[in-house]
Structures are given as C-alpha cells and as structure tokens.
Amino acid sequence: MTALLEITGLNVHFSLADGDVHAVKDARLSIREGECLGVVGESGSGKSQLFLAAFGLLAANGRATGSVRYRGQEILGASQARLNSLRGGAVTMIFQDPLTSLTPHMKIGVQITEALMQHRKVSRAEAQARAREMLDYVRIPESARRLRQYPHELSGGMRQRVMIAIATITGPDLIIADEPTTALDVTVQAQILEILRALKTDKKTAIAMVSHDMGVIAGLADRVQVMRQGEIVESGMADEIFYAPKHDYTRMLLAAIPKADETPSPATAIGAPLLAVEDLKVSFPVKDTNFLGALFGKTRHLRAVDGISFSLNQGETLGVVGESGCGKSTLARAVLQLLPKSGGRVLWLGRDLDAQSDIRKLREEFQIVFQDPLASLDPRMPIGVSIAEPLKALEPHLSRETVRGRVRAMMQRVGLDPAWINRYPHELSGGQNQRVGLARAMIVGPKMLVCDEAVSALDVSIQAQIVELIRELQAQTGLALIFISHDLSVVRRLSHRVMVLYLGRVVELAPSAALYTDPRHPYTRALLSAVLTPDPRAERAKKRELLTGDLPSPLDPRAQLTFLKSRLDQPDYRPRLEQVAQDHWVAEHD
Amino acid sequence: MRFAQRGRTLIATGQTLKAVEEVKGRSLWVDARRRMLKNRAAMAGIVILALVAALAVLAPLLSPFAYDEINYDIIACAPNWWPAEASCRAPGHIFGTDSVGRDLFVRVLFGARVSLAVGLVATAVSLLIGVLYGAAAGYLGGRIDALMMRIVDVLYSLPFVFFVIILMVIFDRNFILLFVAIGAVEWLTMARIVRGQTLSIKQKEFIEAARAGGVGPLGIITRHVIPNVVGPVMVYVTLTVPGVILTESFLSFLGLGIQEPLTSWGVLISDGADQMETATWMLLFPALFMAVTLFCFNFVGDGLRDALDPKDR
Numbered sequence: 093m094t095a096l097l098e099i100t101g102l103n104v105h106f107s108l109a110d111g112d113v114h115a116v117k118d119a120r121l122s123i124r125e126g127e128c129l130g131v132v133g134e135s136g137s138g139k140s141q142l143f144l145a146a147f148g149l150l151a152a153n154g155r156a157t158g159s160v161r162y163r164g165q166e167i168l169g170a171s172q173a174r175l176n177s178l179r180g181g182a183v184t185m186i187f188q189d190p191l192t193s194l195t196p197h198m199k200i201g202v203q204i205t206e207a208l209m210q211h212r213k214v215s216r217a218e219a220q221a222r223a224r225e226m227l228d229y230v231r232i233p234e235s236a237r238r239l240r241q242y243p244h245e246l247s248g249g250m251r252q253r254v255m256i257a258i259a260t261i262t263g264p265d266l267i268i269a270d271e272p273t274t275a276l277d278v279t280v281q282a283q284i285l286e287i288l289r290a291l292k293t294d295k296k297t298a299i300a301m302v303s304h305d306m307g308v309i310a311g312l313a314d315r316v317q318v319m320r321q322g323e324i325v326e327s328g329m330a331d332e333i334f335y336a337p338k339h340d341y342t343r344m345l346l347a348a349i350p351k352a353d354e355t356p357s358p359a360t361a362i363g364a365p366l367l368a369v370e371d372l373k374v375s376f377p378v379k380d381t382n383f384l385g386a387l388f389g390k391t392r393h394l395r396a397v398d399g400i401s402f403s404l405n406q407g408e409t410l411g412v413v414g415e416s417g418c419g420k421s422t423l424a425r426a427v428l429q430l431l432p433k434s435g436g437r438v439l440w441l442g443r444d445l446d447a448q449s450d451i452r453k454l455r456e457e458f459q460i461v462f463q464d465p466l467a468s469l470d471p472r473m474p475i476g477v478s479i480a481e482p483l484k485a486l487e488p489h490l491s492r493e494t495v496r497g498r499v500r501a502m503m504q505r506v507g508l509d510p511a512w513i514n515r516y517p518h519e520l521s522g523g524q525n526q527r528v529g530l531a532r533a534m535i536v537g538p539k540m541l542v543c544d545e546a547v548s549a550l551d552v553s554i555q556a557q558i559v560e561l562i563r564e565l566q567a568q569t570g571l572a573l574i575f576i577s578h579d580l581s582v583v584r585r586l587s588h589r590v591m592v593l594y595l596g597r598v599v600e601l602a603p604s605a606a607l608y609t610d611p612r613h614p615y616t617r618a619l620l621s622a623v624l625t626p627d628p629r630a631e632r633a634k635k636r637e638l639l640t641g642d643l644p645s646p647l648d649p650r651a652q653l654t655f656l657k658s659r660l661d662q663p664d665y666r667p668r669l670e671q672v673a674q675d676h677w678v679a680e681h682d
Numbered sequence: 683m684r685f686a687q688r689g690r691t692l693i694a695t696g697q698t699l700k701a702v703e704e705v706k707g708r709s710l711w712v713d714a715r716r717r718m719l720k721n722r723a724a725m726a727g728i729v730i731l732a733l734v735a736a737l738a739v740l741a742p743l744l745s746p747f748a749y750d751e752i753n754y755d756i757i758a759c760a761p762n763w764w765p766a767e768a769s770c771r772a773p774g775h776i777f778g779t780d781s782v783g784r785d786l787f788v789r790v791l792f793g794a795r796v797s798l799a800v801g802l803v804a805t806a807v808s809l810l811i812g813v814l815y816g817a818a819a820g821y822l823g824g825r826i827d828a829l830m831m832r833i834v835d836v837l838y839s840l841p842f843v844f845f846v847i848i849l850m851v852i853f854d855r856n857f858i859l860l861f862v863a864i865g866a867v868e869w870l871t872m873a874r875i876v877r878g879q880t881l882s883i884k885q886k887e888f889i890e891a892a893r894a895g896g897v898g899p900l901g902i903i904t905r906h907v908i909p910n911v912v913g914p915v916m917v918y919v920t921l922t923v924p925g926v927i928l929t930e931s932f933l934s935f936l937g938l939g940i941q942e943p944l945t946s947w948g949v950l951i952s953d954g955a956d957q958m959e960t961a962t963w964m965l966l967f968p969a970l971f972m973a974v975t976l977f978c979f980n981f982v983g984d985g986l987r988d989a990l991d992p993k994d995r
Contacts, residue, residue, distance in 0.1 A: 425890075428894060430890060430893060430894060452896045452898065453896075455894065455895065455896035456896070459894060459895070460891070460894045462887050462890070462891060463887075464887060467886060467887040467888065468887040468888050468890075468891045469888055469891070470888045470892075470905075470906050470909075470910070471710055471888075471910070472709065472710055472711075472909045472910060473905075474707045474709070475707075478888075481892060481895050481897060481905075482894075482895030482896055482897070485895055485896040485897040485898070485901060486895070486896045512707075514706055514707040515707040515708075516707045516708065516709055516710065518710070519707060519708060529891070532891070532895065533894075536895075536896075
C-alpha cells in the first residue's frame, strides 16, 4: 500500500528577534490510508509546527524545507490554489481550541455547509441535509435546531464536535487532529475520542493525532511517533511504544501518566481539625439575555454552590473533582473569602470567618494556587516581586533584605534558580510559572493550601513534577490541601479523601481507596471510566460508561435530579447524602 | 506560539548563564521599546516632532523679525524663491508675509507654540481627570460606577461648539478658557477608556491572586491596575494631542480661539484661506506644518500601540 502522506527531511525554522529557532529537525513520517498515527511530545516539541508546515500554514516568520508528498505528489511549496483545494477537502484539521476555530458571528449550519460547498459541487439544500446528518453522526442532539445556533451558544465539547463535523463533511482521506481534547473535561474528552475512533473504523479515514498525553493516543493510534525538541526520537507500532519503549524520553512520558491501579499515598498523617464548612451556598444573579428580559425581567439565581459541607484536618488532602461548571472553583473562592457567600458558615480553627473583622490578617494561614500559571502572575512584575508580594502585604515590618532572602530561599525550595529573581513571567515556561505561583502561596507559611486546577493547564509530564513538588512541600510543612481537578486520576496520588461534585452539590465523599475501588454513584463511575490509561490493549477493549450529552443547565431546578429520575415530579427535591460505609457518603440515586 | 518559543530560547540562555548572579529580566517595557525602535515610521515621527518642537521653542532666535512686527510696505508679499507670479516680493522673509506685512515664518513657529501648548496642556488635563475618574469608577464598580458613568454620558451629549460659545459669552474670550473648554470635553473619552481597561484588569486572575495574598485595594490599584493601564492610555494620549490641536484650530477658524496678535495654526490657516487665490503661501505653510505634525503624532501613536500590545495586530 502506498503512503497517503509522506514527509521526508522536513526542517522548520523560525526567525525571531532573539535569533533563529530550529523548530522541526529533519522529520520523517508517513501515514497510510485509514491508519491512525499518534504524534506525541511536550508543548514546544514542534509537533504542531510539523503539520502546519506540511500544509503551508506556517506563520510569516517560519520557513520549511524538505519534502512533503500527498499521494505521491509534492505539496511543500505548492501554489496557494493547489493547497486550498487540498485543505478542507481531502485533508482537514481539528484544532485545540474549539471556540477560536469557529467564526463567532456565523451560524453553525453555515459554517458546516461552507466547507462542503467550497470543495464539492452540491446544492444548498443538499448541503443542509448533509450537515444535519453530520451533526447526528457526531452525536449532537437536536441537530436541526443546532444548525441555527451560534458558536457561543454551545458548550466546549459541542463546539469541538461541530469542528469534527466540519472536518469530516467533505469525506477527507486524512484528518489532522491537533490536541483536539486538551481543552476539554475528561468526560467530554472520552466522548470525542469515541467519535474519532468511529470515524476511523466506519469511514476508513486516516487520522494524525497530535497530543502531549500518551493516554489520549493509546486507544486510537496504530503507530506512534515521539517528538522531543523538534526531533523524532522514537517511532514504531503502538504496542511496541507502549509496552517496550526504547528511548528514555518515551519512558518518561509514560511514567508521567497517573496509573489507574496506583495506590494513593498521601504524604502526611492527619492531625487536628482545621477547617469546617457547613451548608455553604454561593449564588450569582442572572438576568434573561433577551432585550426585554434584561430591562424588566426578574433576576434569577444561579446556585453555583448549593449546600456543601465538609471538614478538613491538619495535614489532610481533600481531592475535589467535577466537570467544568460544577462549582468547584467557586467553592474554593468562597472558602477563602474571595467571593461573598449567600448562605452557610465557614469555620477556621473553630472561629466563624464572618465574625472576623479583618480577613486580611488571616490570609497568612490559607493560600491558593490558580489554574492558569501565566494569567495569575502580573505580566509587568518580575517573578521575585510577585513572590514577595504576600509577604510584604502581610508582614510589612520585614526589612528588604529579609524579604529578598526569604524569596530566594523559597525559589530554591520550589525548584527555581534564585538567579531568576528578576525574570518576567513571559520568559518562563508554564511549569516554571506554576512553581512561581506555588512559591508565592507558600512564602507566608500557610496552614492550608487550595490548588484550583493547579496542574490542569500543564503537559502531563510537567503535571507529574508539580504534583510531586506539592507533595514534597506538604511532607515538609504538614500543610492541609484542597486539591481541585476535573480529572480523578490526578487527585489520586495526593488525596486522603475525595469529594465528587455535580452542579454545586456533593454526590460522593469517600476515603480515596474506597472511592476508586468501590465507587457508588453513577456519576463517579462515569468520571472513573473516562480516565485514560497508557495501555492500548486495555483502552481498545474498555467498555465505557459514558455520560451522553452535556451538563444540564444549572438554572434548571430539575437538573439536580439527573441521577434521581424517580423524583422528577418534585422539582425542588435535593438528593440527600446517605452513609454507605465508614466515612463513605453517597447522594441518593436511582 | 511565537511567544512560547521565544521564552524557551531565553530559558536556554538563562541556564548557560547560571554562574552569573541574578539574570536580568526582560520586562514588557524593554520589549515594547525594542519594537518601537524598530518601527521606522514611528521613529521618523518622533524625530520630526522633536524638530518642530525645537523650532517652536527657538522661534525668536531663528528669525530677525518679531511675530507682531507690522510692516505696511510689504503686505501679502511672496518670498523671494516663490516660483509662481506674485504682486510683490519680500526679501528675507522665507515664508513671505501676511496681510498686514508680518513675517509668516516666525508667525508659523509662534503658532506652533500655541497649538502644541494647547495640545499638550489640554491632553495633560484630560489625562489627569480621566485616569483618576475612570480608574475610580472601574475599581469601585456597582452603583458608584453607574452614577459616575451616567454623568459622563450627560456631559458627552452636550453639543461642543454650543458649550464653548456659552463659555465665551459668560467668561469673555480668553486663552485659559480654551484649555478649560477642550480639556472638559477630552477627559470624557479618557475616563471611558480607563474605566474599561480597569474593569477588564479587575477580572484578571493575578488581581485575585493579590487579594488572596492579602494585598489591600489601594495596593492593588497602584501596584497592579495602573501599571497595566498605562499602555493603552499612552497610546490614547498620543492620539488625543492631534485631536486637540485640530479642535483648537477649528475653534480659531470660527473666531472663538486665540486673539491677535498671538496666533495659532488654526488662526493662520483661517487667515490664509481668505487669501488663498492671491497669496497661496499664507495657507500653504501653516497647513503644511500642521498636517505634518498631526501625521507624525498619528504615526507615533500607531507605533506605540503596536509596540505595547503586539497581540492585537
């Protein structure tokens, strides 16, 4: 069989203000018809640039040399017209961010049919019909109505499905999927991968799957290539790469993925009670979005956190897990008094935080690390100043030298070179910036640290390093941790107990061993089955308990009863927590 | 993508320099300055503006004539080098003379003084009021914000010329009034811009991080909000100055501005327009100076915008 796409000796250079960057070095790969090739590497390894260069989509300051053959024809340096007829027709692409790759002012239907009418001679009516078929194929419910909606009306997972629909409607030979699931929740990721797998088996479409996560590739790829700093370091059949990796780098990538059977090993022993949260509620006012509603409509309340209670002891780690929109970040902010709550109490060492006259004095005792390492640092401040900021604010009596000394010591502890004290966030990588965020939180010596999706924005390999660092810091200081994530496998390594949230309420709270071996709630089971493992055979064989569709709107009072359909006649009913074993609580469900 | 890669190469150099104590960081300002220096149009704009400003400041030294020195022997005479036919020539007056025989060169430079002064002072006034007002409204938020911005809306809806005429009638015409009138209008836009920027910066995660770190509201405004607002504000300032110069010339054109014998580019252009057919130079030189100056300001503003937020290009 001849190769569909054959790349040989491809080099990509970028000329930047700081000099030339050799982004892709002598890359060589081929994709046969109907085959899935996984390309794995950390961010910056050049894996995306490789494919952008192959299809003439490099940024203006980049240049590519070498040879790219599509069905035997050279396409590197081919004319724009030739490339345009290829792109979107026979070769299509799916990008990471489904919001920015859809045009915001055009309806979904128009965007889907546009690709088809550009490349195939079909009538408008026929194109419409095909678009509906495609939406059904990618499992978007109510496809007829969706065609008339705009991108912002759909959730992230829906938009990515629309992107897949656009990419497949022309019946391409090859789909290039560039980190198609990285921006999505694990449950949605599992759904998207399911669709891609179906594409490969039903339509015999070849897929080039680019990802930083070996787990994502495992169930899909026939062959795998591993890239590092622009070079392909290892390539082979999927089973060889996963079960007998030869290169150290491949082994490192595989080791970074949290194992499904790994026993949770929290670093510290549990001490005295520290924090108690009782029936905490946070709601946001929402107005109707139409014109008259905005003027005269009555304000409704979106209950982001709807009655959550838990406690946390010294040295304990509580994992908090749930999909985007389940209120986990709101919970963290309300506990830290960064957001006003609408009901309930937060007790810190037995004192009600509402009764504290100056909450700022207490900030020394609880700190937070944010999700986006770059956004949470002031771009105009050197990292040393950012790290020192809480110290200066909370202990203003310290001298300049003392502050500087403590900043340097802290930088060393989180694995940053103290010589970088004057560097700016944009000069560091994501993982390094997250270390800065950790240093800033730890410098005042808090008793409790909240990690709000602190590793979700990072590559899998960097995730593992940061989790390890947090664990070390916890072991050294006996810190209590609230570790928030949308991925059950990430919290596993650290947590004593895990709390699963669904639409602002707890659905299951259990010691981690019990939760992972004996999940009781259907939602917890769905989250667990969505977790990917770097084991191609197991992944291919796995039967998933997938949730279908999207998270229901939290404004709909019946949404809380998704797992308790028998009570739908009482829309205001809230599932109660029931104790099923020692410390193991599960919300009522059918 | 480009940023990530640039960051990475720098880290590489950082590691090789480990022996050196405290690597000096490259702040966003340094980056912006480098981009600005590479922008030829903007740099040319700065050079020309500096030249015009120097001419305006040194005006009395550059010409043997005073700006109000009337000479009835040479009314509306062309300069010696004027290529077209003219009724009379005035040797030594390189831009010719005006309709009462004053030297046009020195008057254009004195006009530059007034025009640039009005531009800079009115902009400075609008900057001061606008930034304070806008940052306060944006940061305080809620009802206070709503009230403050409705006041701005009301002021916005006053017809500008009408407003100036009323001021002139009440306070009589004077130079200071011109600053007041223009400043009173220009700060509104500045306040809106600063408020918008403050609102968007207030949402940023690093502000929340500062709050979690125990930094108070004053600390957040001075340490985080203002430094991050400065960029867009600076850009707007460079675009306000030419706007103000135009407004002044418009008022002068209507006879509401500067009084004789003092002059501004607007007055000169207004006078020149009357004599356009018989004495073209009287319109040409002030108009040329003004056009070039405005052009340069816009180039500089544009260059600053590109230098300060390269992502928005």
